[in-house]
Amino acid sequence: NAGVTQTPKFQVLKTGQSMTLQCAQDMNHNSMYWYRQDPGMGLRLIYYSASEGTTDKGEVPNGYNVSRLNKREFSLRLESAAPSQTSVYFCASSDRDPAKQFFGPGTRLTVL
Amino acid sequence: QKEVEQNSGPLSVPEGAIASLNCTYSDRGSQSFFWYRQYSGKSPELIMFIYSNGDKEDGRFTAQLNKASQYVSLLIRDSQPSDSATYLCAVFDQTGANNLFFGTGTRLTVIP
16 A cells, blocks of 8 residues: 655756646545645645546645646646746645645755 | 645744644535545545544544634644655535645654
8 A cells, every 4th residue: 555656756857848746645535636846835735626527726836737637636737937937846635625635755856 | 615724833942842734724614524644655544533622542642623713623643754744634515615724734754
């Protein structure tokens, strides 16, 4: 039982490049989330998916897209990376209680 | 915009002492409050939650909630060096996005 897994762990991009961050959970949770964490800003919600087939914007969605591929997988795509998107990205999932979330290990992204 | 405020610290306490972490929130209608612990370079982990005014104890941890004053606190008794981490306060927004809003965290160091 791996919980929430994320790939890659580290990534360096150049401005304008695109990439997709992958997230998968094996806890049969309905809801999944993408956050970014920046120094002094705390965790901020980018997008979430309350159930398979649905996605909604969070607090900071601009510059990102998401896909809930199936119940297990929720990906985050940066179409044209910008230095302001340098951050640590966390994926999380929850079962019936959306406030009790389980986090993945994170992806450290640097955009040059 | 839900605001959750925490003193960023660092807060240093000697081993065996009580560590007191505080959090205030802006939305008077908030009902659910959570404490996540985050070790350096790791992902957040839920350690406590509280819904009602008063105290809730779990082992060495006590969460305290005062809705009239809009503050939540976390007490750690008999602090251990392994408690050294950043503690994130989170408030669940049930009226809008049904999501968690996090504070920026308080960094705690327990000195052996």
